[in-house]
Amino acid sequence: MRCLRRILQIKWQDRVPNSVVLERSNRISLLSVLSERRLKWLGHVSRMGAGRIPKDLLSGELVEGRRxxxxxxxxxxxxxxxxxxxxxxxxxxxxxQAADRQGWRLAIGQAVSCAEVERRDGDSQRRFRRKQRATQQRQPSAFTFLLNDNKSYHGAKPRAQYGAHGPG
Structure with a gap:
């Protein structure tokens, strides 16, 4: 993300969210890239013949041992x-689906891009709700009114009465 920000000349002071940086660069998130690569590899392994080590390791279970x-x-x-x-x-x-190599790659590409759009929408909705909560006016509590009415708390004088040289 830092490299994309540098290429696009976005400074941290601009306070641009990562989602906007990804949109400006026409990139998908790293999570989606990893997901796409894993699923492509999964299709590759599923097309392997029986007895191949990667296929056995992927679908195998441990017989002995404890977790x-x-x-x-x-x-x-x-x-x-x-x-x-x-x-x-x-x-x-x-x-x-994975048996057809070209169809699997096409399906994975489309599915990952749709999942990326859903992820971005969810992120933007969560960000909007978070920002909305931060800007809402909070109702003052009864404790705040109690402090303002009494001008003191547990008999202590308010700090403004102490002056520059302490109590006295």
Missing amino acids: KTGRPKLRLMDICLRDLKRCRIDPSSWET
Whole structure:
């Protein structure tokens, strides 16, 4: 992102959001690039013959061993399934689509671009709501009125009465 900002001559003082920088440069986010590459590789591996090491590792399960306690680390297949869902590709029938290489690449390209548009829209809506909450007038609480009416809190004098040399 820093390189794109430098190429487009956008300074940090301009306070331009990353989404605007990506739009100005006609680029998709790094998350979408990684998702697209993973899904293309997933199609490549699915077209491999049986007994190939990448295919066995991708779809294989461990027979022995135990996982550590806590949240288990995500496997590559779990991340690819998440990408498929995000791109609205049916996780149960993706292998039949991936059998056609050109069709799979075309479907992935279109699905990732649609997912990127949805992500940008969601980001802009969240940003709008966040900015809207920040600009709304907040109602003063009863505690604020209590402090303003009594001019003191727990018997202490307000700071303005102390003067430049302290209490006295």
